[in-house]
Every structure is written in C-alpha cells, then in structure tokens.
Amino acid sequence: MEPLFQVETAHDADAYGNMVTVHYMLHEKNPIWALYILAVVVAVAIWWLAAAGNYTSLSALGTGIFCLAFFLLGVPYVDRFAAQRVCRRMEKQVVKAARKNGAYGKPIRYRFFDDHLDSADSAGSTETPYDQITDLVETAGYLLVFLKSGQCVLARKKDFTLGDPAALFPLLEQRSGKTPRTFQMPRRGR
Known part of the structure; x- marks a missing residue:
C-alpha cells in the first residue's frame, strides 16, 4: 500500500516550541476564568481589610472598587506572561531531553x-x-x-x-x- x-x-527547537506551546495552551493551561475569580476574591479581601468594620465608608469602597478594576484589567496580562514563561521553560526541558537522548x-x-x-x-x-x-x-x-x-x-x-x-x-x-x-x-x- x-x-x-x-x-x-x-x-528542532522551533518544532518542539510549537508542540509544547500548543499542548500547554490547549490541554493543560488553567482556564482564564480562574484568574478572574481570584482577582475578585483578592479585591474583596482588600476591601474587607480596608473597611476594618465600617463596610460602607467611602474610602473602603473606593479602595475595593479600585483594586477590583486593577486586578480585572491585569488578568489577561498576567495570564499571557505566566503562560509564556511556562511554555519557554517546558520547551527548554524538551529540547534538553531530546539532545540528551540523541533525537534532536x-x-x-x-x-x-x-x-x-x-x-x-x-x-x-x-x-x-x-x-x-x-x-x-x-x-x-x-x-x-x-x-x-x-x-x-x-x-x-x-x-x-x-x-x-x-x-x-x-x-x-x-x-x-x-x-x-x-x-x-x-x-x-x-
């Protein structure tokens, strides 16, 4: 037949880089919504700490709203930065292993x-x-x-x-x- x-x-490194990046981004990476949930939880915790019992104070509400906006806007950048670092690290490990076993x-x-x-x-x-x-x-x-x-x-x-x-x-x-x-x-x- x-x-x-x-x-x-x-x-080569380009091929392994494609494989590692595609595999990680499509199969292993945590979904971005998890970072958004974390951002909301952290912003609420900061608001709670800033309020110190007076949860309706303007300064505590302002702090909470500012932190929420800051963290929510930062999520895509943090997600992309972290994913790129993980992919680069994984690519280096795969290339090193391929060189070691003679497949590179x-x-x-x-x-x-x-x-x-x-x-x-x-x-x-x-x-x-x-x-x-x-x-x-x-x-x-x-x-x-x-x-x-x-x-x-x-x-x-x-x-x-x-x-x-x-x-x-x-x-x-x-x-x-x-x-x-x-x-x-x-x-x-x-």
Missing part, C-alpha cells in the same frame, strides 16, 4: 495511509490507527497530530515530500472524527 502523504521532519535534529519520517499513519526514525517504526488521534492542530508552520499514547506527530508543512499539506487534515478529520483547530502561536519575546 502506498502512502497518501509523507513528510520528513527534523525536530534527527529526521523522522511520517507516512499517512488510508487507514493509519506510521512514523520511522533510526530507532524503528511505529504504526498508529487513526482512531488513536485525540487532537488535530494547525499552526503557521506545522500540522500537529496528538495521539492517545501521549505522542505528537510534528509535521512541518514545508517538509512534505508527498501530498499537499493542506489536504492532510481533511483526510484525518474524516478518518478520526476529530475537528482540526487552528492555533496562532504567540509572538516570541525573549
């Missing part, structure tokens, strides 16, 4: 057949049926296929040697029942 698509990608920069060949995909590197090959796919995510440069095993197929769009990268996700959506998502990578500010 001939593959419908084939890509040979050498995973080594080419991996992914082939997509009608009913399964296989991945092969210098250590061997693995076949995975499409029903093992948990998530399909597209970034500007990559197609990421997350699997139940916890692994991720990192297919760089420019590295396809067979088939059009734009046609891969419609096939995988049909075979796996998973709807592809597009993810905008955050700008890298180091």
